Amino acid sequence: MFLKTGIFKAISFKNPVKLPVSYWFLVIIRFALTIVPQKGYIHPDEFFQNVEIIAGDILNVDIARTWEFNPKFPIRNIFVPKMILGPPLHFIRIVNPYTMYYLNIDLKTPYYLLVIPRLFICLLSLINDYCLYRICILYGQNFRTRLKLFASSYVVFVYCCRSFSNTFEIIFFSILLLFVAECMQKSDKIIYHEEFLNEKYKQATSPVEKVKLFKLRTHLPEHSLNRVIILSTLVVIGIFNRPTFVGFAFPPIFFWLHRGLGSKVVGFKDFHYRIFTFIMCGIPTALLLIVVDSGYYGYITMADVESLKLSWDYWVVTPLNFMRYNLDTRNLTQHGLHPWWLHLVVNVPLLFNILGVLALISIAGHTYRFIRGQYNKLPRIQSITGLMLFSLVTPVAVLSLFPHQEARFIIPVLIPLIYLYGNHLHPNETDGAKSRRLKNILRICWYCLNVLLTIFFGFIHQGGIYPFSNSLYREIKSNYGVHTHVITTHSYSIPTFLLQLESTTKIWKDKKTGHKYRLAPTTFLHKYGSLPMDELFTKIDDVLTNAEMLLHKHKKQYRFYVASPCSLEQRLRHAASSYYYIDLSEEFSYYPHFCTEAFPKFPSGRDQSCVETSLLRTNESRVVDLNMFQRISCFFRKFCLKIYRVRPVTKYKK
Structure with missing residues (x-):
């Protein structure tokens, strides 16, 4: 009866709560930014850890299958x-055949291949909003201000709409927090009523009253194992998605196990019973995911299952391989080693700016009180504040133990961060004039910083790769059969699935003759990272030589491009001058394109590379001095991606 009153009535569908218009406006912006589309390229993993692989399987096109999906030692779950x-x-x-026939729209183009998966992920990101909303409603917190701050975060605009495994992780984490928060509240209410009825039962004197109280006690709903199957399944799937999910799942599950512990009706027997049941409920899901991975990577086949000829060598456990790989520091060295404090000092402020700094200050205060023994001033261990605080601190602390740290690893803590400190940016009735002014300033800073970071990571960072991929796609389709060579240097790799290259691994069959064959590749993407210029031109020389040999022997026409940041133009041309038989001509450029691998130097007052060609010709006899405005303008112009056409000099002169 008590479950139908109070806060449960407030969240019923008969009493819907209206969300602020500004929140819906931010949600519309989230989808609009996805459709534009966002040309920024945060990290290669947003393509090569997920959508690149799945597109190759479903669309039957050539892809770049990274080492993480190597069947010899796979570390990524496919489910x-x-x-x-x-x-x-x-x-x-x-749908593509129908859109092409009726609407003349090809969905297998870079734009739709980029946008449609992102739109679906963007739709799934609303799960995070809903979970935060429900937790606030459950515990009577101000959900309006928190939802607006959450929806305005650039982490939501950019990261949560892309195919990172971390994006999937934040969805699992938010659902886990909601379920545990619901279980905690339900257990608190039931335990309170159970203790109350037990006390009344002990105080009762008449048999009739005792029978009545006993019946009321037996009608209390069960709560000890509430949602155990869903929680265990969610944790197992999260761990298979990213084994680091252990750090995120530990605080919620710890609080779920400790519900009511220390009360008169819940003891350590219930605690151990919960642990045992939780583990047992997770085993079927773990076995299912192991079978899925083992089948996908070719460790087992249906023939093996039918013959029951299975051994330990037939199974692959991707989370175990993931941990084995990352526990070896020599492997992490290839991806970059970072100090333990990077998450705290750099990544938290970078991701969460104002709220991140407020959280660090607040947690430092809690740490000080804990050291001083002022435990009464700390959040109660079984409260929702305690759950959110531990869910914020524990993942960051655990991930800081690993020497390889990237900002996106900790984006799931945005949910507890907003819940705990979201109201710190909005004034309330008890605030004085100075406090209101400070909060308003902090809120304005929050919005401004998130706008700037959305523009930077959504459109500027490595922003030339997608437009170049789009142009390259059109050129490959319009010059079918022509060999295309592309070298990228000091930039991220081109997502191969965007080019929709016909599969060279699939066995095709001629309908007339029945002859089976494989297509020979005609597009070659060479990714050389931050290779020094002299070594890069050795590679360019090799590719050009092979292409010329095929041209003269087998009449194979070719096109050869080098994609390089504009800041490297002088170094690139200087290195090219040593190869008198190679002509390097600029075809086009894409702006903006920011990459830390080739950050431009601020030009000096006599940097002649900044002088326009027409002005340079009229002043050939003297050095042109640049004013500060010209130097700044030149500096920003270097944030672009230039595409050079590579041809032999003799052929070019003809």
Whole structure:
């Protein structure tokens, strides 16, 4: 009866709570920015850890299968990417013939291949908003201000709409927090009523009254194992998606196990019973995911299952391989080693700016009180504040133990961060004039910083790769059969699935003759990272030589491009001058394109590379001095991606 009153009545569908218009406006912006599309390229993993692989499986195109999906030692689970990215890619595959026939729209172009999966992930990101909203409603907190801050974060605009495994992780984490918060509140209410009825039962004197109280006690709903199957399944799937999910799942599950512990009706017997049941409920899901991975990577086949000829060598456990790989420091050295404090000092302020700094100050205060023994001033261990605080601190602390740290690893803590400190940016009735002014200033800083970071990471960072991929796609389609060579240097790799290259691994069959064959590759993407210029031109020389040999022997026409940041133009041309038989001509450029691998130097007052060609010709006899405005303008112009056409000099002169 008590479950139908109070806060449960407030969240019923008969009493919907209206969300602020500004929040819906931010949600519309989230989808609009996804459709534009965002040309920024945060990290290669947003493509090569998920959508690149799934697109190759579903659309039957050539892809770059990274080392993480090597069947000899796979470390990535395939179930989660298939479940999340499978629907939009299957939609493209199934609907594309109809859109081409009736609307003359090809969905297998870079724009739709980029946007449709992102739109689906953007839709899934609303789960995070809903979970935060429900937790606030459950515990009577101001959800309006928190939802607006959450929806205005650039982490939501950029990261949460892309196919990172961390994006899937934040969804699992927010659902886990909501379920545990619901279980905690339900257990608190039931334990309170159970203790109350037990006391009344002991105080009762008449048998009739005792029978009545006993019946009321037996009608209390069960709560000890509430949602155990869902929670265990969610944790197992999260761990298979990213084994680091252990750090995120530990605080919620710890609080779920400790519900009511120390009360008169819940003891350590219930605690151990919960642990045992939780583990047992997670085993079927773990076995299912192991079978899925083992089948996908070719460790088991249906023939093996039918013959029951299975051994330990037939199974692959991707989270175990992931941990084995990352525990070896020599492997992490290839990806970059970072100091333990990077998350705290750099990544938290970078991701969460004002709120991140407020959280660090607040946690430092809690740490000081804990050291001083002022435990009464700390959040109660079984409260929602305690759950959120531990869910914020523990993942960051655990991930700081690993020497390889990237900002995106900790984006799931945005949910507890907003819940704990979201109201710190909005004035309330008890605030004085100075406090209101400070909060308003902090809120304005929050919005401004998130706008700037959305523009930077959404459109500027490595922003030339997608437009170049789009142009390259059109050129490959319009010059079918012509060999295309592309070298990228000091930039991220081109997502191969955007080019929709016909599969060279699939066995094709001639309908007339029945002859089976494989297509020979005609597009070659060479990724050389931050290779020094002299070594890069050795590679360019090799590629050009091989292309010329095929041209003269087998009449194979070719096109050869080098994509390089504009800041390296002088170094690139200087290195090219040593190869008198190679002509390097600029074809086009894409602006803006920011990359830390080739950050431009601020030009000096006599940097002649900044002088326009027409002005340089009229002043050939003297050095042109630049004013500060010209130097600043030149500096910003270097944030672009230039595409050079490579040809032999003799052929070019003809």
